[in-house]
Amino acid sequence: MPNYRAFVPYIALLLPFNTMIKIAMEAHKASQRVKHYALVSMSKMLLGFMVGALLAWQAGLGAVAPFAGLLFASAFLVIIEGRWLLKQAAGGQSDKKTRRAWLSYGIPTAIALMLDMLLSSGDRFFIAYFIDEAAVGGYAAGYGVADKTVLVLCAWVAMAGSPLMMAAYEKGGRAAAQAQSRNFVTMLLLVGLPAATGLALVADPLAEAMIGENVRAQAKKIIPWIAFAGLFNGLLIHYFSESFNLAHKTRTRALLMLVPLVMNIVLNIILIPIYGVMGAVISTLACYITAVVLLGMVGRQYVRLGIPVKNTVLIIIACAAMWPVIALVPAYGSWTELLVKAAAGGSVYASMIYMLNVANTRQFARKIIAKFIMTKLV
Numbered sequence: 451m452p453n454y455r456a457f458v459p460y461i462a463l464l465l466p467f468n469t470m471i472k473i474a475m476e477a478h479k480a481s482q483r484v485k486h487y488a489l490v491s492m493s494k495m496l497l498g499f500m501v502g503a504l505l506a507w508q509a510g511l512g513a514v515a516p517f518a519g520l521l522f523a524s525a526f527l528v529i530i531e532g533r534w535l536l537k538q539a540a541g542g543q544s545d546k547k548t549r550r551a552w553l554s555y556g557i558p559t560a561i562a563l564m565l566d567m568l569l570s571s572g573d574r575f576f577i578a579y580f581i582d583e584a585a586v587g588g589y590a591a592g593y594g595v596a597d598k599t600v601l602v603l604c605a606w607v608a609m610a611g612s613p614l615m616m617a618a619y620e621k622g623g624r625a626a627a628q629a630q631s632r633n634f635v636t637m638l639l640l641v642g643l644p645a646a647t648g649l650a651l652v653a654d655p656l657a658e659a660m661i662g663e664n665v666r667a668q669a670k671k672i673i674p675w676i677a678f679a680g681l682f683n684g685l686l687i688h689y690f691s692e693s694f695n696l697a698h699k700t701r702t703r704a705l706l707m708l709v710p711l712v713m714n715i716v717l718n719i720i721l722i723p724i725y726g727v728m729g730a731v732i733s734t735l736a737c738y739i740t741a742v743v744l745l746g747m748v749g750r751q752y753v754r755l756g757i758p759v760k761n762t763v764l765i766i767i768a769c770a771a772m773w774p775v776i777a778l779v780p781a782y783g784s785w786t787e788l789l790v791k792a793a794a795g796g797s798v799y800a801s802m803i804y805m806l807n808v809a810n811t812r813q814f815a816r817k818i819i820a821k822f823i824m825t826k827l828v
Contacts, residue, residue, distance in 0.1 A: 460517035467524035474531035477538065484610045490527060498523035558700035565707040566687065569714055569737060570597065573730040576718040581726060588668025589727050591661045596673045597680035600645050604684030607637050612688065619696045624753050627696060632756035635689050636809050639765050644799045646681040647769040650674035651776045651795060655787035668727060675731045682738035690742055693749025706748060710741040761808055768802035 471490065478487040502519025505511045511518055577586050611634035619627035649656065653673040661669045694703035714737040721729030749755065772795040779791045803811050 456514050457517055460521050464521055464524055467528050470528050470532055474535050479609055480613055487609050494523050494527055555698055555700055558704040562704040562707050565711050569711050573718050576722050577730055580722045585727055588665035591665045592669030592672040593676050595660055596649050596676040600642055600677055600680035601684050603645050604638055604642050604688050607641050608688035611637055628754050628756050632758045636758050636761050642681045642684055643765050644769050646677040648795050649677035652788055652791045658784045659788050672731050675735055679735045679738050682742050686742050690745040693753040693755055697752035699752055706744055710737040713737050764806045764808045768799050771802045772798050
């Protein structure tokens with residue numbers, strides 16, 4: 451059993467460092483510096499992982515090593531991004547009215563995100579109460595692999611899509627934002643839906659490759675469901691919440707998030723004693739679907755976000771085509787099976803998207819090929 455007190459100093463230092471990095475990343479996002487945003491995000495993860503692994507191997511830090519690695523990566527990025535922030539802030543001024551407007555917008559947004567975090571993590575307390583802590587380990591392992599993978603992909607799409615939709619709203623109002631929103635949600639579905647489908651179809655080899663044997667069996671069962679819960683969560687955070695952000699109705703958004711949170715508590719109390727861990731999975735998926743529908747319906751009175759029905763149906767068809775091909779791949783086990791199935795499913799999905807010409811994919815692909823050929827010729 452690790453000494454949890456040893457984690458506290460690292461977490462205490464990570465909080466202000468991560469806040470500074472997050473401020474810089476949001477500034478890059480607002481300025482549509484997508485490459486720099488992605489570079490900072492990936493650098494933090496990769497550098498933190500490498501340093502953490504090195505410390506665990508050479509310094510014997512054990513369970514503390516990942517936190518020490520993240521702290522090193524964060525401190526390194528704070529030096530770089532902090533200097534950039536100070537340079538950008540030089541000569542800037544604010545007044546009481548502006549600060550009040552920021553607080554009235556930002557505090558409800560923070561509360562809404564906190565409620566979303568409670569929605570995604572609160573079920574662990576009920577699992578521990580109604581079952582045991584060992585069940586929490588299996589649930590958390592499967593949840594972390596499936597949910598975070600889809601959420602990260604949705605966040606990367608939102609890096610480019612969200613600022614563009616905000617710019618459209620500022621320049622052309624609701625109509626322009628609605629037109630831009632169709633492109634945004636199409637990209638979210640183009641990336642998020644096949645990711646969730648793929649995770650569901652490779653749950654067994656994924657669990658064998660990335661999850662410990664003692665919690666693997668439970669994780670295999672929940673990965674397919676949580677993958678789609680992660681997709682709805684991604685749509686909730688990065689798309690349907692934008693109606694409230696654009697219209698400065700963040701308080702309404704925070705109040706609406708109480709509905710799925712209370713619903714999650716009630717469903718967990720009812721379902722976990724009956725269905726065990728799968729009761730928490732059912733509750734999570736049902737609550738995220740409810741949140742998406744609720745925010746989508748209420749948000750339409752502020753900014754009517756587009757829903758491209760044709761493209762959505764075509765993306766679903768392309769995702770469905772992955773299943774028979776992945777099912778034919780032999781059960782090699784672990785990484786081999788995972789990589790072969792991922793390659794097979796990805797190839798089929800890309801081919802179907804091209805054949806169905808979702809979001810003018812053919813034209814985009816031809817431009818890329820033509821540009822590549824011209825580059826080689828020059």
